Amino acid sequence: MAIINYFSTLIPPLPYALPPAVAKHPGPFLACASSLWGFYLNLQGRRAHEIVKAHQRYGRVVRVAPNLLSFSNPQAVREIYMNPNFTKSSRFYIAKHIFNEDMLLTFRDPHRHRQRRKLLSRGFSQAALVEFEPQIADKINLLLRHWGRLAQENNPIDVYPWAHMLGFDIIYHLMFGIDPQSVKTGKESKVMPWLRAWRPTFNYKEMVPPLGQYGPYIPGRVGSYFRLVQKWKNYAMDIVRDCRETGTKTPFLSRVLGGVDESLGRPLTDSELAEECMGGMFGGSGTTANTFVYALWGIIRDASIVNRLREELDEAFPDPDIVPDSVTCAQLPFLNAVLSETLRRYPTITGLLPREAQEDVIVDGICIPKGANVATGNLTVHLDETSFPDPLTFNPDRWLASDAPRDALVPFSVGARKCIGMNLAELELRVWLAAFFKRFDARLDKSMTENDMDIYDSFSASPRGGRLLVWLEKRRR
Ligand code: HEM
Numbered sequence: 001m002a003i004i005n006y007f008s009t010l011i012p013p014l015p016y017a018l019p020p021a022v023a024k025h026p027g028p029f030l031a032c033a034s035s036l037w038g039f040y041l042n043l044q045g046r047r048a049h050e051i052v053k054a055h056q057r058y059g060r061v062v063r064v065a066p067n068l069l070s071f072s073n074p075q076a077v078r079e080i081y082m083n084p085n086f087t088k089s090s091r092f093y094i095a096k097h098i099f100n101e102d103m104l105l106t107f108r109d110p111h112r113h114r115q116r117r118k119l120l121s122r123g124f125s126q127a128a129l130v131e132f133e134p135q136i137a138d139k140i141n142l143l144l145r146h147w148g149r150l151a152q153e154n155n156p157i158d159v160y161p162w163a164h165m166l167g168f169d170i171i172y173h174l175m176f177g178i179d180p181q182s183v184k185t186g187k188e189s190k191v192m193p194w195l196r197a198w199r200p201t202f203n204y205k206e207m208v209p210p211l212g213q214y215g216p217y218i219p220g221r222v223g224s225y226f227r228l229v230q231k232w233k234n235y236a237m238d239i240v241r242d243c244r245e246t247g248t249k250t251p252f253l254s255r256v257l258g259g260v261d262e263s264l265g266r267p268l269t270d271s272e273l274a275e276e277c278m279g280g281m282f283g284g285s286g287t288t289a290n291t292f293v294y295a296l297w298g299i300i301r302d303a304s305i306v307n308r309l310r311e312e313l314d315e316a317f318p319d320p321d322i323v324p325d326s327v328t329c330a331q332l333p334f335l336n337a338v339l340s341e342t343l344r345r346y347p348t349i350t351g352l353l354p355r356e357a358q359e360d361v362i363v364d365g366i367c368i369p370k371g372a373n374v375a376t377g378n379l380t381v382h383l384d385e386t387s388f389p390d391p392l393t394f395n396p397d398r399w400l401a402s403d404a405p406r407d408a409l410v411p412f413s414v415g416a417r418k419c420i421g422m423n424l425a426e427l428e429l430r431v432w433l434a435a436f437f438k439r440f441d442a443r444l445d446k447s448m449t450e451n452d453m454d455i456y457d458s459f460s461a462s463p464r465g466g467r468l469l470v471w472l473e474k475r476r477r
Contacts, residue, residue, distance in 0.1 A: 008014045019067075019369040027063030028054055035065045037283075039207040045456035045464065048350040048379040048413040055380055068373040069366075070352055072380045074387055074408035080374055082415040086355035089373050096459075098282075099200060099233045101275040104420065105283070113221040116261040117420065120276065123175070123252030124420050128429055129326075131251060132174055136324040139169055143183050144323075144439050156445040159296065160468045161188065163289040167190055170428060171421075173282030175277055176239055177250040194232035195282055199458055219432060234283075236274035244270075252280070280421075287348045288425045290462045294346035295433055297453050298394040299338060300442050304321050305396060308334050313438050320438060320477065329430035337399035339429055343411035345394050347378035350461040350469065353413060376469035378411055379455065404455060438475070444470035 023032075030037040031054070041047035041188055054062045055072045066072045068089075071080070080086055093106045104120060109114035122128065143166050150157050165182035168189060172180045180189040204222060205212045215226030243253055257277070260267055268276070299305050312334045317324045329335060352375035361368045383391040387408035388398065398404060404442075412419035419425070452465025 019372050020374045021367055021369050022063065022067055022069055024061045025069055026058040031064050032066060034400065036207075037066050039203070042203045042206070042458060045458050048352075048377055048455065048457035048461070051352065051377055052380050052383055055384070058366060064352065064375075065373075068352070068354055069368070070380065071364050071374065071376050072384050073364050074381055074405070074410070076374075076386070077376045077381060077410050078407075078414060079363045080355055080363075080376060081353070081359070081413055081417065083361060084416075085359045085361045086357055086374070088387055088417070089356045089375075091209065092206060092354050094209065095202045097212060098229065098275045098278050099206075100269075101272045103272070103275045103279045105279050109263075112263040113416070115261050116276075119256055119259050119261055119268075119417075120252070122220075122255045122419060123250070124424055125251070126423060128174075128251035129423055133326055133427070133431075135173055135179075136170055136428060136431065137325075139166055139173075139179075139183055140435050141323050144435055146183070146186065147472055148330060148439070148474055151440070151474065156469040156471050158378070158467050158469050160185035160289075160293055160463065160466060163292045164188070164192065164286060166432075167285035167287075167289035167292075168195075168281070170288075171281055171424075172394050174284075174424070175250060175252045175280055176243060177253075177442070191232065191235060191281070192234070194228045195278075196284060197228035197408045198232070198278075200225045201229055202322065203458060213298075226439040231276050232278060233274060236278050237270050240270045240274045240277065260396070283419075284421050284424065284451065286460055286462065287421075288428050289462075291342060291425070292430055292432055293463060293468050294348075294453070295338065295342040295429070296436075296442065296470065297444075297463075298345060299433075299437075300444055300470065302394070305338065305394075306437065306442075309338060309433075309437050313434055317434070317438060320475065322435070322436070322438070324431055326427045326431050329434050330426075332430075332434075333400060335430060335434060337396035339426070339433065340399045340409060341394055341396040342407055342429075344382045344388065345392075346455060346461070347382055347411045348461045349411065349413070349419075350377065350379045350455055350457040351459050352377040376410075379457070379461075381408060381410060384408070441473045441475050442470050445471060 028037065038047055041050050051064055055070070058142065060072050062070050087108045087110065090108060093108060096106050104113070104116050107116060133221065143162060146159055165188055169180050169182050182189045203216060204215065211218070216223060216230050218226065244257060247373055256268060256273060258267060299309065312332050316328055316332055354375040356373050356375050357368045358368050359370050363374055382388065385391055387405045412422040448469055452463060452467060454464040455461045456464040
């Protein structure tokens with residue numbers, strides 16, 4: 001019986017079993033027939049690209065799984081993600097559980113989510129970031145000094161692993177008050193491979209939900225991802241216990257360690273808190289690191305963009321070796337245009353964020369019946385020609401026009417479930433890019449190809465080649 005139930009979730013039993021309002025919409029034949037289409041493309045990191053193509057072929061509303069409609073109109077983003085009648089789709093978000101616990105990203109119940117967010121948001125508030133900014137600046141400075149030294153060895157530098165080490169060090173230090181020193185030592189923390197192992201597990205769990213329970217017991221490569229996540233969980237439990245014992249007072253932990261989650265009526269257990277921290281480590285490191293890597297890729301290839309950025313930075317910060325401050329950076333129009341364009345062209349949460357209707361709801365003029373699933377994906381919305389003419393071109397100027405389509409730029413999502421780390425990510429990226437372009441002349445290594453930088457989409461996105469080789473030279477003035 002369990003097996004029949006499982007297969008009926010992959011292939012709808014009969015067309016009339018689906019809400020007709022969903023089934024009448026066009027989509028790729030295999031997508032309409034079975035969820036396996038999406039799972040297969042997830043494994044290849046190609047689902048978001050195929051959905052972009054499906055919209056180009058079928059229009060604004062496309063059926064991308066038996067019971068899932070994708071919308072490309074930016075208006076639909078607000079209609080879905082700001083409407084309390086939609087909740088996160090169960091199968092997709094249960095698969096995003098890290099181990100056993102519900103956490104901020106995965107809650108479906110709005111009340112439970114609101115209470116948890118209240119408890120965690122202090123750690124990512126403006127006040128916390130102001131307090132933490134000197135640590136961020138020190139780490140960026142250390143990284144750029146390393147790159148300055150490596151540049152003299154007459155080899156290209158692969159900035160990809162370094163960017164990930166910096167992203168990890170920042171979020172880890174912010175949460176636990178401890179610097180893991182990956183950047184300082186030039187060696188990634190032992191936690192980073194465990195964290196990377198999580199991404200494949202949620203694809204497998206979405207395909208085969210019982211893997212959430214039995215994954216670590218599966219032999220071979222697939223099981224090994226689950227075992228690494230198990231190690232990561234044990235490690236996170238140990239840090240949480242240490243932090244309790246030592247009374248760690250970071251803005252992230254000080255409220256959470258003692259504070260009560262009102263929906264539970266008690267403080268979080270070690271296990272719950274460990275999984276929140278793991279969610280933060282994952283959400284806070286790779287996304288920012290990959291955005292930085294894509295920003296370099298977008299900027300360095302166009303000398304006029306580099307020159308205009310330099311001009312603005314040199315005027316704002318005359319000292320060549322400074323790590324600029326975030327408040328001034330936030331006011332620089334071209335730097336911000338470059339960042340917006342990076343987040344548009346290379347959104348690091350690329351894929352669909354599915355929501356289930358709890359009532360009949362109208363989206364983009366269409367009635368979505370209770371029980372139906374809908375979504376938008378950032379790659380689809382950001383590459384839509386009606387909002388962004390010539391969408392594949394990296395063009396920061398589109399953000400300088402007074403009528404720039406700001407509502408169509410949604411890399412952090414919108415509404416109650418939008419990214420909790422948005423301010424931190426933007427702060428890091430502005431300061432890091434400003435410091436980098438003040439200090440270095442950069443050119444791409446000839447071996448870099450478009451294919452290396454193709455977006456590998458697996459909920460979060462990264463360059464398919466997993467590298468970005470650049471030649472750096474200290475700027476001469
Ligand atoms: C460029 C960097 C980033 C991008 C593009 C990004 C994007 C997003 C998006 C699109 C969502 C909504 C996901 C959904 O609806 O399922 C989200 C949620 C979230 N992000 Fe980020 N993020 C970034 C950086 C960060 C950072 C630095 C943190 C720090 C911990 C973080 C932690 C989270 C968490 C915990 C959630 C769940 C929020 C909730 O449901 O209340 N992210 N992010």
